[in-house]
Amino acid sequence: MNAPNTASENASSDQNDRYLATTHEVVNQPPALENYNLYEQDIALQEAVRRENPGAAENDLGAFGALAGSAAVIDLGFRANQNKPDFNTHDRFGHRIDEVDFHPSYHELMRIALENGLHSSPWASPGKGAHVTRAAKYYMHSQVEAAHCCPVTMTFAAIPSIRKQPELASLWESRVLANSYDPRNVPDSEKTSVTIGMAMTEKQGGSDVRTNSTLAHAIGSKGPGQAYELVGHKWFVSAPMGDAFLVLAQAPGGLSCFLMPRWRPDGSKNPWQIQRLKNKMGNVANASSEVELRGALAWMIGEEGRGVPTIIEMVAMTRFDCMIGSSAGMRQAVAQATHHCRHRSAFGSRLSDQPLMQNVLADLALENEAALAYTLRVARALDNQDQEHERLLARLATPVGKYWICKRTPNHAYEAMECIGGSGVMEDCIMPRLFRESPINAIWEGSGNVQCLDTLRAIQKQPETLDAFFREAAEAKGSDRRFDQFLGQLQNDFANTDNIQYRARNLVDRLALAMQASLLLRNGDKAVADAFCASRLQSNGGMNYGNLPAGTDAAAIIKRATPVVG
Numbered sequence: 001m002n003a004p005n006t007a008s009e010n011a012s013s014d015q016n017d018r019y020l021a022t023t024h025e026v027v028n029q030p031p032a033l034e035n036y037n038l039y040e041q042d043i044a045l046q047e048a049v050r051r052e053n054p055g056a057a058e059n060d061l062g063a064f065g066a067l068a069g070s071a072a073v074i075d076l077g078f079r080a081n082q083n084k085p086d087f088n089t090h091d092r093f094g095h096r097i098d099e100v101d102f103h104p105s106y107h108e109l110m111r112i113a114l115e116n117g118l119h120s121s122p123w124a125s126p127g128k129g130a131h132v133t134r135a136a137k138y139y140m141h142s143q144v145e146a147a148h149c150c151p152v153t154m155t156f157a158a159i160p161s162i163r164k165q166p167e168l169a170s171l172w173e174s175r176v177l178a179n180s181y182d183p184r185n186v187p188d189s190e191k192t193s194v195t196i197g198m199a200m201t202e203k204q205g206g207s208d209v210r211t212n213s214t215l216a217h218a219i220g221s222k223g224p225g226q227a228y229e230l231v232g233h234k235w236f237v238s239a240p241m242g243d244a245f246l247v248l249a250q251a252p253g254g255l256s257c258f259l260m261p262r263w264r265p266d267g268s269k270n271p272w273q274i275q276r277l278k279n280k281m282g283n284v285a286n287a288s289s290e291v292e293l294r295g296a297l298a299w300m301i302g303e304e305g306r307g308v309p310t311i312i313e314m315v316a317m318t319r320f321d322c323m324i325g326s327s328a329g330m331r332q333a334v335a336q337a338t339h340h341c342r343h344r345s346a347f348g349s350r351l352s353d354q355p356l357m358q359n360v361l362a363d364l365a366l367e368n369e370a371a372l373a374y375t376l377r378v379a380r381a382l383d384n385q386d387q388e389h390e391r392l393l394a395r396l397a398t399p400v401g402k403y404w405i406c407k408r409t410p411n412h413a414y415e416a417m418e419c420i421g422g423s424g425v426m427e428d429c430i431m432p433r434l435f436r437e438s439p440i441n442a443i444w445e446g447s448g449n450v451q452c453l454d455t456l457r458a459i460q461k462q463p464e465t466l467d468a469f470f471r472e473a474a475e476a477k478g479s480d481r482r483f484d485q486f487l488g489q490l491q492n493d494f495a496n497t498d499n500i501q502y503r504a505r506n507l508v509d510r511l512a513l514a515m516q517a518s519l520l521l522r523n524g525d526k527a528v529a530d531a532f533c534a535s536r537l538q539s540n541g542g543m544n545y546g547n548l549p550a551g552t553d554a555a556a557i558i559k560r561a562t563p564v565v566g
């Protein structure tokens with residue numbers, strides 16, 4: 001039998017009870033947005049895929065959507081960002097190694113991307129909606145973690161440029177297209193799958209690569225396919241553990257494009273040295289570096305002096321991926337904001353039922369739908385490059401869309417963060433990452449002004465591109481008075497070429513809006529199309545999100561956009 005408690009024992013047990021007293025129950029918080037299907041819970045994505053690639057294997061997309069939305073994969077995204085890559089110049093014995101060490105979660109995300117062909121599928125099995133399907137998968141995967149998508153994109157985008165030098169393509173293409181990931185720091189000759197990067201930007205000029213000072217010296221014979229040594233520097237080289245890079249350098253005949261492996265064929269390290277990693281505000285799971293080329297061995301791709309036209313096809317593909325990536329960032333922001341507001345109440349009712357919040361959420365959702373509709377339409381154009389209209393459309397729609405969609409993203413991310421309130425600012429929420437990622441796509445691969453100037457260049461060199469763009473947009477003519485007026489005015493404004501560079505942003509903004517409105521009117525949800533025309537084509541002065549006019553079916557737009565979890 002236990003002895004009776006003493007007075008002092010009783011006092012201390014009372015105290016413990018007080019310390020252990022339940023302080024509160026956690027209520028009015030949403031369930032975690034995880035273990036949901038990024039395809040099946042995204043009506044706009046499903047509709048866009050069916051529209052642009054009616055034969056798409058939706059089971060496959062659904063399976064990928066389940067994987068991307070699993071708690072385990074979402075967790076990889078957080079870990080890859082909490083554990084930034086480390087850079088080691090030398091091993092402990094003093095040998096130069098130039099090795100960037102990534103967290104296992106980064107490698108796991110890369111493995112998922114490459115095993116699912118996000119870098120290869122449209123080249124390995126072209127046509128029949130291949131770009132559309134790949135874009136849809138990339139759209140889902142990049143929502144989980146955007147930074148590692150940079151090397152995925154560069155590997156994907158390199159193929160059209162590498163193919164310009166068939167003997168190099170025969171050495172590299174099958175390994176670039178292999179659906180597997182080999183991150184080992186060993187010569188590419190020991191690998192059956194490789195990744196590719198690009199090195200154009202130098203300190204004195206990024207947009208203006210004509211100022212590149214890196215020099216290329218022929219080792220023996222000169223010209224396409226021949227071996228050169230490169231001496232100089234590069235100011236930005238992302239994913240520096242790639243197996244080879246497309247590099248711009250000055251040959252005697254002018255700026256030329258080269259393929260430079262990280263290892264020489266004899267198994268020795270190619271002398272290009274990483275100086276340091278960039279200390280970036282966002283995109284931190286991906287390493288970006290500054291490098292010096294100290295006689296690095298490389299082979300010329302394409303004609304001497306034609307470096308920009310040779311690498312431009314790679315650049316065009318990376319710009320397309322910027323559109324997918326920024327549209328994806330918007331989608332994840334909308335998913336987070338609508339999910340939160342569906343489960344959170346204030347002042348007696350759910351946030352998603354309150355009129356002012358409905359205006360903001362619906363506005364964010366339709367921005368995302370318009371971005372997605374535009375992006376997947378360009379994907380279809382890429383799938384049909386044998387048709388003249390699609391070729392011309394892709395040429396103009398790429399800089400217009402890269403400019404517009406990427407530029408619309410930062411404020412969108414910030415507004416979505418605000419919908420979540422204070423918890424949206426915390427690092428255990430994905431919103432800070434989406435926000436820090438949001439300006440990147442707008443700046444790299446040709447910043448905003450450069451896209452606008454490229455749009456003008458395309459129109460000047462090939463006026464048919466503008467005809468194709470307007471022909472496509474005009475397919476919605478007659479369906480909405482506001483659209484007809486907007487398009488007519490825009491066409492008139494292109495007739496005036498005075499100060500056209502100064503006016504370029506205004507013109508490109510409106511090209512993008514006209515195409516987005518046209519796509520939504522022709523194919524989109526009625527409430528979304530109506531709200532888009534009312535708010536984007538007929539502004540009444542409001543500049544921020546939450547300016548949809550009365551009469552908008554905001555509840556219907558939000559319902560479409562909200563993932564149903566918990």
Ligand SMILES: Cc1cc2nc3c(=O)[nH]c(=O)nc-3n(C[C@H](O)[C@H](O)[C@H](O)COP(=O)(O)OP(=O)(O)OC[C@H]3O[C@@H](n4cnc5c(N)ncnc54)[C@H](O)[C@@H]3O)c2cc1C
Binds near residue numbers: 201204280440
């Ligand atoms: C995270 C990150 C990763 C990157 N990775 C790579 C990589 O892997 N490989 C690589 O080669 N590069 C890479 N870059 C570099 C990137 O592509 C360049 O920063 C970009 O092209 C802009 O070049 P810049 O920084 O020299 O700016 P600048 O060319 O000096 O441009 C500055 C501003 O001037 C504007 N501008 C330029 N010309 C005109 C004009 N004629 N009229 C009006 N405005 C103009 C631009 O739009 C821009 O806003 C990366 C950049 C970032 C941020």
